[in-house]
């Protein structure tokens with residue numbers, strides 16, 4: 001049964017899309033069956049997966065509006081994972097959904113039947129706590145929060161986690177925090193190191209041990225329609241994203257062990 005992980009942070013430019021594509025590719029490398037869902041009208045995750053957002057026969061928009069089954073919109077990427085692609089139509093979908101009943105549940109309804117087909121479903125969220133992001137957080141088992149270690153980052157993170165808590169009670173009581181991910185990290189930057197240390201002291205093991213370094217190869221890969229793992233497997237960026245996938249897989253194994261023990265003692 002797939003674990004659904006939403007990649008969310010209301011701030012733009014923190015590495016959500018980069019993390020969504022590269023985590024999907026890195027998990028696929030480990031022989032996991034992966035679906036990446038592009039929920040951002042910019043369609044960057046779609047383009048970055050090597051799929052042209054201008055030539056989609058069906059997209060996340062049609063699925064949210066229940067005009068297409070997800071199966072009809074899903075395409076295979078050259079990176080070995082499946083993609084539910086998105087483009088600017090998502091803006092229209094969001095407006096149309098505003099007046100619909102159960103408008104936060106649309107993505108959940110579309111993805112739940114796919115759980116048996118995948119090990120992981122990774123959802124790339126837009127840079128706002130919009131209806132689309134609420135759909136992702138309602139569908140998800142956990143949320144992965146990418147953040148840059150900057151001056152106001154901890155404040156933003158605390159606000160985001162409070163919002164997630166409030167939302168949990170209303171829409172998705174079982175939502176967990178998969179982890180906070182330090183992105184675009186520069187070890188020579190003193191402030192980044194200070195913020196990073198504070199992050200770990202506040203949030204402890206909720207912070208991924210893997211740190212994603214600032215790496216020009218990571219920024220180049222999308223212009224070739226590739227993940228960093230496909231583009232340059234030996235780069236520091238690729239090694240980091242493979243490490244992140246390893247941590248996500250370990251979380252999953254640990255959860256299964258706990259579930260196994262609970263069943264054994266019943």
Ligand code: ADP
Pocket residue numbers: 011012013014015016017018019044127183184185212213214215216218219220237
């Ligand atoms: P978001 O989806 O949160 O808006 P993106 O993933 O699009 O953020 O990243 C913002 C920009 O930073 C993009 O141009 C991306 O290529 C670049 N970027 C992301 N991660 C890295 C990294 N580790 N090293 C260098 N550039 C990065």
Ligand code: MG
Pocket residue numbers: 016017018040044125126127
């Ligand atoms: Mg993005």
